[in-house]
Amino acid sequence: MSLSSPKPVVHVGAAKRLQRRLSRHIGELSNQTPTLDVRLTNNRSTVLLVRREPGCYRLRLHHMFVSASAQVVAALGRYVIHPEAEASATLDAFIAERSVGLAPPRERSQRRPHTVERPDGEHYDLSAIFDELNSGYFGGTIDAKITWGRRKRQSLPARPHKTLTMGSYSVEDRLIRIHPTLDRPDVPRYYLAWIVYHEMLHQKHGIPELGGRRCYHPPSFVAEERLFDEYERAHRWERQHRHRLLLY
Numbered sequence: 001m002s003l004s005s006p007k008p009v010v011h012v013g014a015a016k017r018l019q020r021r022l023s024r025h026i027g028e029l030s031n032q033t034p035t036l037d038v039r040l041t042n043n044r045s046t047v048l049l050v051r052r053e054p055g056c057y058r059l060r061l062h063h064m065f066v067s068a069s070a071q072v073v074a075a076l077g078r079y080v081i082h083p084e085a086e087a088s089a090t091l092d093a094f095i096a097e098r099s100v101g102l103a104p105p106r107e108r109s110q111r112r113p114h115t116v117e118r119p120d121g122e123h124y125d126l127s128a129i130f131d132e133l134n135s136g137y138f139g140g141t142i143d144a145k146i147t148w149g150r151r152k153r154q155s156l157p158a159r160p161h162k163t164l165t166m167g168s169y170s171v172e173d174r175l176i177r178i179h180p181t182l183d184r185p186d187v188p189r190y191y192l193a194w195i196v197y198h199e200m201l202h203q204k205h206g207i208p209e210l211g212g213r214r215c216y217h218p219p220s221f222v223a224e225e226r227l228f229d230e231y232e233r234a235h236r237w238e239r240q241h242r243h244r245l246l247l248y
């Protein structure tokens with residue numbers, strides 16, 4: 001998947017400096033101060049990799065970022081918090097410019113071999129649900145892929161989870177991911193469709209800035225949620241079955 005690269009021992013100082021510059025931006029953008037773990041690599045196939053964990057952002061960055069301009073570092077800060085389109089475009093341009101002489105850029109599908117779409121589950125075919133919603137509510141304008149998330153091989157948790165992310169939408173991959181626990185015959189189709197509908201709205205509405213803050217569910221988004229035919233029914237089902245879903 002990736003070329004082997006020498007350990008960037010020499011660049012510990014550079015990584016620390018970059019980490020400080022980034023921390024400033026991230027601190028200004030979010031009201032928390034998450035831990036930031038920056039590692040520099042020579043890895044040509046993973047120029048930029050961000051793992052977002054609770055209270056912590058882990059970054060693997062190509063050395064090219066050491067000499068990035070203030071504008072690029074600011075875009076990186078925004079991208080780390082959320083991969084929105086404008087920051088992505090700035091970073092893409094920077095990476096393209098600095099990649100001259102590096103290995104030729106590969107297609108996205110080749111660069112991310114781990115993202116294999118699997119819309120056809122054991123009980124539900126997400127493609128069918130997506131297509132119905134797309135023509136029924138969006139006039140076929142939503143351009144996204146959809147997949148079941150990967151099932152983790154683990155025994156049942158001792159205690160129920162506190163939260164469960166039913167679905168997510170990745171702006172950079174235009175990919176909707178649905179939690180595999182919903183692929184069960186006792187989960188009604190209208191509830192699953194509701195979760196997919198919500199993620200599709202994320203593509204339509206983007207992440208506008210309201211009062212200086214990024215808003216993931218702006219008023220227009222919330223208003224359009226209510227247009228879902230089985231809005232009340234889906235919410236009722238979730239309230240009644242929440243405890244069971246958290247025991248996946």
Ligand SMILES: [Zn+2]
Nearest residue numbers: 198202216217
């Ligand atoms: Zn959402």
